[in-house]
Amino acid sequence: MAFSANLEMTGSEARITLEGELDAAVADQFRQTVERAAQEKPQKLVLFMDKLQFMASAGLRVLVFAKQRMGRDVAIYVIGATGPVLNTMQMSGFHQAVYLQESYP
């Protein structure tokens, strides 16, 4: 399934909805979306991942980029990650670095 990353600004929140398969071929698309979000100086980054079917380490590296680009005070929320995508985040310790929630708000 083709990858898409859609940004929506809601007040001081940047909301990005991820769909499809996030591999190294499309990770830059996600990175550019995060960059556009960062320019809005949000207080919170909310990533909706319930329709994300696959995430390689290239996707995890964009999460690291997001944190380092937006700063320590911007919390990252990951919403709806399930199954293997969630496992990948847990194996790499990312579940401790973001707020994982089943739904939002």
Add this chain to the structure above:
Amino acid sequence: MIQHSLPASLAALSDIRRLVTQACQTAGLSEDATYRLALAVDEIATNIITHGYEEQGMTGDIVVSLDQTDKDLTVILEDTGVAFDPRAQSLPTAEDLDKPLDDREIGGLGIFLALAGVDRFDYQRSDNVNRNLFVMNLA
């Protein structure tokens, strides 16, 4: 053994995952094991394409071989890029994986996920060919 030759470009990653996933489904692997194998192959293929070929200014192919026996499913990736043994790379430690994202080094995660996700991984280099082998046991 079934073989497919694909151009070594990142655009081929989804095709490689599809081939692996189809072989897993034919072999009756669980969804979890299927995903872990597809992720492992994807991560090593990404390394081959970016570090083995593109960063060297080289082009070439990746040959994907799929072999099922009554005991296991084996995927082999072969390429003619620079020699690269994933097992020889430094992997993130437990301490690294506990670090907040602000302090994370970007790198090493892909190989970590690949090696951790399969039942057996092997690498050989002979006649200027890299050979990465992934094995998943069948229940």
